[in-house]
Amino acid sequence: MDQVFLPGLPVELIRAAYEAAPGNEIASGKIMSPESSAALVANAFGLLLDHPAELPPLPGCAALGWPATSVRLEALVRFPWAGGRHPCLDVLVETSAALIGIESKRFEPFRSKSETALSDAYWRPVWGDARAGRRAAMRSQGPCAGRSRGPSRSGQS
Secondary structure (H helix, E strand, O other): OHHHOOOOOOHHHHHHHHHHOOOOOOOOOHHHOOOOHHHHHHHHHHHHOOOHHHOOOOOOOOOOOOOOOEEEEEEEOOOOOOOOOOOEEEEEEEOOOOEEEEOOOOOHHHHOOOOOOOOHHHHOOOOOHHHHHHHHHHHHHOOOOOOOOOOOOOOOO
16 A cells, blocks of 8 residues: 555555545555546645645635645535535645645546536535625636635635
8 A cells, every 4th residue: 555655755644534534545445546536646745734834835826825734635625505515625725814625637637528517516605695706706717816815714705
């Protein structure tokens, strides 16, 4: 198992993250596959688990309160809706002003011939009308477009 991780990574922290998450990546052996997005994420972000401030600002997101205060693998994010599944993000980066979700797709983009999009559930106005402009900007320009500050800890901007 350890041969899947690059030398110097905090293997116990990586294992703990995947063992606590849905998806059964380690027990099933899926993480050992050369096509594993989980292995890609563990190797790309694993070193930052106990050194989050070393993550440089992501492109287009420099105004979101860097440095990072937390980097988590396989983070279950609870959205304020009833029913359905909540996303389990490959990486969740927390800064003083924002939560940034990262999804890794190692080979998936090269397999699908159809365009993919986020489910409509992600665009529901569960935070009220005050976020309508932000949702529209995200849909048309991307997640970091027009951001000067992130949401407060209460989840409201």
